[in-house]
Amino acid sequence: MGYSQRNTVFTIFLGATIISGIIALILVLLDVTEVLLPPETKYGMVFDAGSSHTSLYVYKWPANKENDTGIVSQALSCNVEGPGISHYVTDPVKAGESLRPCMEKALALIPEDQHEETPSFLGATAGMRLLREKNSSQAHRIFEEVSKVLEEFPVRFQGAQILTGNDEGSFGWITVNYILGTLVKYTFSGEWIQPPMAELVGALDLGGASTQISFLPLDPITDPSTKNTLRLYGYNYSIYTHSYLCYGQNQMQKRLLASLVQTSPSEVIRNPCYHGGYENTLSLANLYDTPCVQSSQHPYPPSFKVEGTGNPDACYSAIYRLFNFSSCGGRIDCAFDGIYQPQEHGQFYAFAGFYYTFHFLNLTSGQSLHTVNKTIWDFCQKPWKQVEASYPKEKQHLHNYCTNAIYGLILLTKGYKFNNETWTNIHFCKQVSGTDVGWTLGYMLNLTNMIPAEAPEVKLAESYGVWVAAIFFVVLTVVMSIGAGVIHCFWSPD
Numbered sequence: 403m404g405y406s407q408r409n410t411v412f413t414i415f416l417g418a419t420i421i422s423g424i425i426a427l428i429l430v431l432l433d434v435t436e437v438l439l440p441p442e443t444k445y446g447m448v449f450d451a452g453s454s455h456t457s458l459y460v461y462k463w464p465a466n467k468e469n470d471t472g473i474v475s476q477a478l479s480c481n482v483e484g485p486g487i488s489h490y491v492t493d494p495v496k497a498g499e500s501l502r503p504c505m506e507k508a509l510a511l512i513p514e515d516q517h518e519e520t521p522s523f524l525g526a527t528a529g530m531r532l533l534r535e536k537n538s539s540q541a542h543r544i545f546e547e548v549s550k551v552l553e554e555f556p557v558r559f560q561g562a563q564i565l566t567g568n569d570e571g572s573f574g575w576i577t578v579n580y581i582l583g584t585l586v587k588y589t590f591s592g593e594w595i596q597p598p599m600a601e602l603v604g605a606l607d608l609g610g611a612s613t614q615i616s617f618l619p620l621d622p623i624t625d626p627s628t629k630n631t632l633r634l635y636g637y638n639y640s641i642y643t644h645s646y647l648c649y650g651q652n653q654m655q656k657r658l659l660a661s662l663v664q665t666s667p668s669e670v671i672r673n674p675c676y677h678g679g680y681e682n683t684l685s686l687a688n689l690y691d692t693p694c695v696q697s698s699q700h701p702y703p704p705s706f707k708v709e710g711t712g713n714p715d716a717c718y719s720a721i722y723r724l725f726n727f728s729s730c731g732g733r734i735d736c737a738f739d740g741i742y743q744p745q746e747h748g749q750f751y752a753f754a755g756f757y758y759t760f761h762f763l764n765l766t767s768g769q770s771l772h773t774v775n776k777t778i779w780d781f782c783q784k785p786w787k788q789v790e791a792s793y794p795k796e797k798q799h800l801h802n803y804c805t806n807a808i809y810g811l812i813l814l815t816k817g818y819k820f821n822n823e824t825w826t827n828i829h830f831c832k833q834v835s836g837t838d839v840g841w842t843l844g845y846m847l848n849l850t851n852m853i854p855a856e857a858p859e860v861k862l863a864e865s866y867g868v869w870v871a872a873i874f875f876v877v878l879t880v881v882m883s884i885g886a887g888v889i890h891c892f893w894s895p896d
């Protein structure tokens with residue numbers, strides 16, 4: 403064979419080496435950039451228009467990983483100034499205006515080129531449910547105004563809605579289990595697996611106007627109105643959920659005061675749930691402005707003086723009477739007001755009002771029910787002057803903690819039937835891994851279809867394929883370059 407033949411073969415080997423080398427380099431770079439460069443961040447936002455106040459939550463997650471579990475985290479929370487939107491009946495324009503500062507704060511955080519594609523929602527809860535019941539056109543006007551303002555911003559606004567009580571409970575359950583990673587787990591071998599069902603936790607939400615309980619019971623749910631079947635990541639969950647309207651803390655306080663007014667013949671109301679020495683005035687119009695309180699025909703004066711007596715036993719009895727326990731007729735699968743509740747099961751996360759009150763009393767570290775009772779009793783008996791002096795920074799809520807603590811205790815033990823043993827299954831918390839626990843995250847995940855009904859594709863397979871190809875081309879490059887070297891050095895033409 404001559405030189406020209408050797409040179410042709412050598413050129414072929416050299417060319418193949420270069421081509422396969424370039425391919426190998428591209429493939430390796432592809433994988434390395436995938437691993438090393440942080441993917442683009444995406445955002446979504448939800449306004450929680452509660453009965454007492456509105457908060458905005460901004461969530462973030464790495465682009466193209468939206469269907470993975472536990473990937474969404476909280477980027478920002480912003481408290482809207484002023485009361486909840488349902489309080490703006492006389493000036494609905496102000497309800498819309500109140501949302502602007504938080505919206506601007508959120509937009510300052512999200513890169514400008516992402517604004518247009520940021521899904522944004524407003525969900526209203528029990529305050530708006532009550533207003534709709536009382537005066538649906540006022541509720542409608544407020545929704546018009548908040549929507550008008552949110553539509554002005556350059557985000558993908560997907561509407562304002564009143565959640566049903568069942569949605570509020572179910573989304574709370576999804577949120578907490580999503581952040582805890584108890585719905586589905588990704589194993590080292592690259593599979594999505596369902597963690598043991600026992601790891602799923604229940605959700606206890608206490609708002610100002612309603613309260614929700616949601617959990618996965620062991621026994622089948624016999625009342626279909628409390629059953630919500632969810633299909634998440636390829637698995638079905640039939641959760642029990644119920645929302646009690648008028649059993650939020652603020653509505654319960656109104657119901658308590660109304661019951662004290664109705665049983666008190668004098669113009670001074672003695673409230674055993676307020677600390678001794680605490681005084682305020684109560685306007686009847688304010689008391690009867692809600693469908694949760696039956697207005698009375700009696701010719702009461704327009705306002706009353708309320709005096710605290712700091713008597714936890716009497717407070718307990720007065721609040722206990724706000725529940726209708728007799729309607730359960732001794733059935734064990736019944737909570738109160740005749741509402742079905744299956745046997746409780748597993749661990750529970752208690753947030754919102756439950757957390758605020760028990761955190762204030764330093765009762766969120768797994769204390770026994772006995773300690774909880776004693777702490778509340780001691781606190782409620784403290785004179786108001788002493789309470790005020792001990793907590794100079796607490797302003798707005800201080801006079802309500804005793805009432806709310808006794809209410810929370812009755813709701814959890816007599817209502818939901820937690821006992822001495824199961825009490826420590828309740829975990830009082832505000833956040834898990836930096837994300838607030840509430841219904842908003844579950845709501846956004848649902849509305850953006852970020853929790854697929856079926857298990858996500860195993861992404862490793864794609865990346866695995868690229869790696870196999872990269873290794874193949876690296877080996878090919880090495881073989882070809884050895885071949886070229888052998889031809890060049892050892893193939894001497896005859």
Ligand SMILES: Nc1ncnc2c1ncn2[C@@H]1O[C@H](COP(=O)(O)OP(=O)(O)O)[C@@H](O)[C@H]1O
Binds near residue numbers: 451453455610612
């Ligand atoms: N920092 C706080 N300390 C104590 N209680 C609080 C605090 N912030 C909010 N709350 C109480 O938590 C409850 C929140 O309810 P909210 O979400 O507004 O109502 P709902 O969920 O019924 O629509 C209210 O009772 C409110 O007074």
Ligand SMILES: [Ca+2]
Binds near residue numbers: 453608
């Ligand atoms: Ca709430």
